[in-house]
Amino acid sequence: MKIIVIGAAGTIGTAVVEELGRRHDIVAVGKSRGQYQADMTDYAQVQALFGKVGKADAVVVAAGIMALEPLAGMTPERFRVGLNSKLMGQVHVALAAQHALNDGGSITLTSGIDVYHPIRHAANAVTSNAAVEGFVRGAAIELARGIRINAVTPGLLTESKEAYGHLFPGFETVPARRVALAYARSVEGAQTGQIYKVW
Numbered sequence: 277m278k279i280i281v282i283g284a285a286g287t288i289g290t291a292v293v294e295e296l297g298r299r300h301d302i303v304a305v306g307k308s309r310g311q312y313q314a315d316m317t318d319y320a321q322v323q324a325l326f327g328k329v330g331k332a333d334a335v336v337v338a339a340g341i342m343a344l345e346p347l348a349g350m351t352p353e354r355f356r357v358g359l360n361s362k363l364m365g366q367v368h369v370a371l372a373a374q375h376a377l378n379d380g381g382s383i384t385l386t387s388g389i390d391v392y393h394p395i396r397h398a399a400n401a402v403t404s405n406a407a408v409e410g411f412v413r414g415a416a417i418e419l420a421r422g423i424r425i426n427a428v429t430p431g432l433l434t435e436s437k438e439a440y441g442h443l444f445p446g447f448e449t450v451p452a453r454r455v456a457l458a459y460a461r462s463v464e465g466a467q468t469g470q471i472y473k474v475w
Contacts, residue, residue: 277299277300277301277332277333277334277463278300278301278303278331278332278333278334279296279300279301279302279303279332279333279334279335279336279463280303280305280325280326280329280332280334280335280336281293281296281302281303281304281305281335281336281338282305282306282314282316282335282336282337282338282339282369283305283306283337283338283339283340284302284304284305284306284309284310284338285304285306285309285310286338286339287433287435287436287452288338288386288430288433288452288455288456288459289304289336289338289339290452291452291453291455291456292336292338292456292459292460294453294456295453295456295457295459295460296336296456296459296460296463299464300333300463303329303332305325306339307339312325312328312329316337316339316340316361316365316366316368316369317360317361317364317365317368318368319368319371319372322368322369322372323372325372326372326373326375326376327376331376331377331378332376332377332378332381333377333378333380333381333382334377334381334382334383334384334463335369335373335377335381335382335383335384336384336459336462336463337365337366337369337383337384337385337386338386338459339361339365339386340358340361340362340363340365340366340386340404341357341358341361341362342357342358342361342362342398342400342401342404343355343357343358343400343401344397344398344400344401344443345397345400346396346397347397347399350399350400354400355399355400355403357400358400358401358403358404359400359403359404359407361404362401362404362405362408363404363407363408363411366385366386366408366411367411369383369385370383370385370411370415370425373423374419374420374423377423379421379422379423380421380422380423380424381421381422381423381424382423382424382425382426382462382463382468383419383423383424383425383426384425384426384427384428384459384462384463385408385411385412385425385426385427385428386408386427386428386429386430387405387406387408387409387427387428387429387471388401388405388429388430389429389430389431389432389447389473389475390402390405391405391406391409391429392429392473393447395443395444396443397443398443405429408427409427409429409471412425412426412427412469412470412471413469413471416468416469417469419468424462424466424467424468425468425469426462426467426468426469426470426471426472427470427471427472428455428458428459428462428471428472428474429471429472429473429474429475430450430455430458430474430475431447431448431449431450431474431475432444432447432448432449432450432475433449433450433451433452433455434449434450434451434452435451435452437449447475448475450474450475454474455474457474458472458474
C-alpha cells in the first residue's frame with residue numbers, strides 16, 4: 277500500500293513509519309520536513325498535498341498542537357490553537373482524503389488519553405481530542421467507496437515522559453513502538469469508526 281503519514285518526523289510518526297514501512301510505501305509529510313510539506317490547518321494546502329502525492333491507499337495523521345495552559349489564564353485566541361490544529365487540521369485531512377484515497381482506503385487520526393483521564397492545564401486538549409473522536413464516529417457512517425476512518429488514542433509516551441511527565445502524575449507510560457501497532461491495526465485491519473486506546 278501507499279501510505280501518507282502526516283507528522284512523520286514526530287515521536288509517534290517516526291514509530292508509525294518504522295512499523296508500516298516494513299510492508300508498505302510511505303510518503304512522509306511534515307509542516308517543514310519530510311518528502312512533502314503542508315500545514316494541515318490550511319485546507320488549501322491539504323488539498324494540494326493530495327494532488328501532489330497522487331492516489332494513495334491510506335493516510336495517517338500523527339500531528340497537531342494544543343494549548344496546554346491553565347484555564348484561568350486561557351483566552352479565546354489561545355483556545356483556538358487546539359481547535360485549529362488538533363481538531364480542524366485533522367478534519368481537513370479527512371475531508372480531502374475521502375475524495376483522494378483509492379477505494380477501500382483508510383484514514384487514521386490521533387486523539388489522546390486526556391479525553392478519558394483529564395489532567396490539569398488540558399481543557400483545550402480534552403476538548404480538541406474529544407471532538408476528534410466524535411468526528412471519527414460521525415464520519416464513519418457516511419464515508420463512501422469503502423473508505424474507513426479510525427482514531428488512535430495514545431497514553432503518555434515513554435519517549436515523552438521527560439517533557440510531559442509532570443502533567444501526568446501517576447500515569448504509566450507506553451512506548452511509541454506499541455502505539456504504532458494501533459495505527460497498523462487501523463490501516464491494515466477492517467474496522468471503521470473505532471477508537472483504539474493504547475495506554
